[in-house]
Amino acid sequence: MIQPAAIYAELTDVCRFAADQAEVFKEDRSARRWLAISLVIALQGACAFALSANGLDEDVFETGDDRRLAAPGFLLRRVSSENYLSDSVRLPLTSVGLKDLEALIAERNAAIHLAGHEQAPPRAFRAAVGALDHLLVSRPAFDLSLFGSRPAQVAASLSRLGPALEYLPTD
Secondary structure, eight states: OOOHHHHHHHHHHHHHHHHHHHHHHTTOGGGHHHHHHHHHHHHHHHHHHHHHHTTOGGGTEETTEEEEEOOHHHHHHHHTOTTTSOTTTSOOOOHHHHHHHHHHHHHHHHHHHTOOOOOOOHHHHHHHHHHHHIIIIISOSSOGGGGTTHHHHHHHHHHHHHHHHTTSOOO
16 A cells, blocks of 8 residues: 655655756766656656555556556556546646657666667656656645655756756757
């Protein structure tokens, strides 16, 4: 079962780590892999957070395993579907946006499994930050007052990411 306060606390830390890695990337290009990994972890958690707000825990986990979150691409499709979230919180994800985020997921997978050097386009990183902002700050599925100062911390981390991503090559 998803515990919203616990997952938001973890998301706060992951977003902070992503912002730190984006700033390290300015000087050390090897930080890109940690940036991709942390952004995808944050996206997966943010999707689980949003879906669980509507009591959709069964739609968050791998089939038959209530301890393992479903794949990030699968969760992204769900949070952008009218079948799962209301218009007010649904992630407005275009097919191009989904393709970009899938490229970021592929880069994360390659980094984790040491399987080559997939490189998502820079716009994929920006799309991830936009999706995180939507799901965790600007259009969250939960009342953010339930989470104390954490939403402000997430917003601060996401705002740090924007300028740091300018160091990625252009699309």
